[in-house]
Amino acid sequence: MKRLLLLLVIASFPAIFFAKSIYSNEQVQQARTVAxxxxxxxxxxxQYKGIWIKEAKGEVVDLNSHLDTLAVNLVNQDNSLTDQESVQETLNFHLKNPALVQREISDLMKNDNAKTSFRITSDKYMNPKNSPNSFERKAIETMRENKSSEYFEERNGKMLYARALVATEACMRCHESAQKAPAAVQALYPKQGYGYQLGQVEGIISVQIPDAFGPKTLLAAFDWLSAAIAAIALVLAAMVLRKN
Structure with missing residues (x-):
């Protein structure tokens, strides 16, 4: 009986290892889908060079939430402009560039307590809130050195994934230099966030997925191949014990 229990324990190790490998691969695929x-x-x-968002009445707009503001006065039915005293309503539109749009979606997921989260970061960040953590810095450096497009590792019970962001013309508009950046960007970030080079890795999409590997995921991953590996391990263990 003791030998049988020992055989079962020995046989379970390769099966668990293989199941964990399958689960980790699935996590990477999930992270790639998010990226x-x-x-x-x-x-x-x-493709629209940013998105213009209409300001709601009474809304207090954060200066860090847009790059530019456009005030539109309503016109008469004959399309003639109304004099300023007669203007009943002015519509304010705020320009959000692609990175701002992505960041706000990231914030929505975070506030919704979503298990999976993402963020855009760079070692040449503008907003200090977007500064990279230790994993993200390592990912940026590794992908630059290896000229790879992704990097991932398991750390502190989480699958951490990074997708390289290569600087395009759209990025260069704000990040090439302070002198060439829009006035609103210069006003908010006079010194940091510049120096991007076209075609180079200048940031990442950072995805975080919690590691929930346990009995349920083990059973889900325990398919016929896992069973075959466990059976082979069981046979090998039996042969070793018989010789002894």
Whole structure:
């Protein structure tokens, strides 16, 4: 009986290892899907050179939440402008660039306590809130050195994934230099966040997925291949014990 229990314990190790490997691969695929979505959102906003958002009545607008403001006065039915005293309503529109759009979606997910989260970061950040953590700095450096497009590792019970962001013309508008950046950007960030080089890795999409590997995920991943590996391990263990 003791030998049988020992055999079962020995046989379980490769099965658990293999199941954990499958689970980790699935997490990476999930992270890639999130990164793809974030990348598409950025490309969508970039094709319009940013998104103009109408300010709601009574809304207090954070200066860090937009790059520019456009005030639109309503016109008469014959399209003639009304004199300033007769203007009944002025509509304010605020320009959000692709990175701002992505950041606000990231904030929504964070505030909704979503298990999976993402953020855009760079070692040449403008807003201190977007400064990279230790994993993100390592990911940026590694991808630059290896000229790779992604980097991931498991740390502190989480799958951490990074997708390289290569600087495009849309990025250069704000990040090439302070002198060439829009006035609103210069006013907010006079010194930091510049020096991007076209075509180079200048930031990442950072995705974080909690590691929930346990009995349920183990059973889900325990397919026929896992069973075959466990059976082989069981046979090998039996042969070793028989020789002894």
């Amino acid at each position: 793809n979505m974030v990348e598409m959102i950025g490309k969508w906003a970039a």
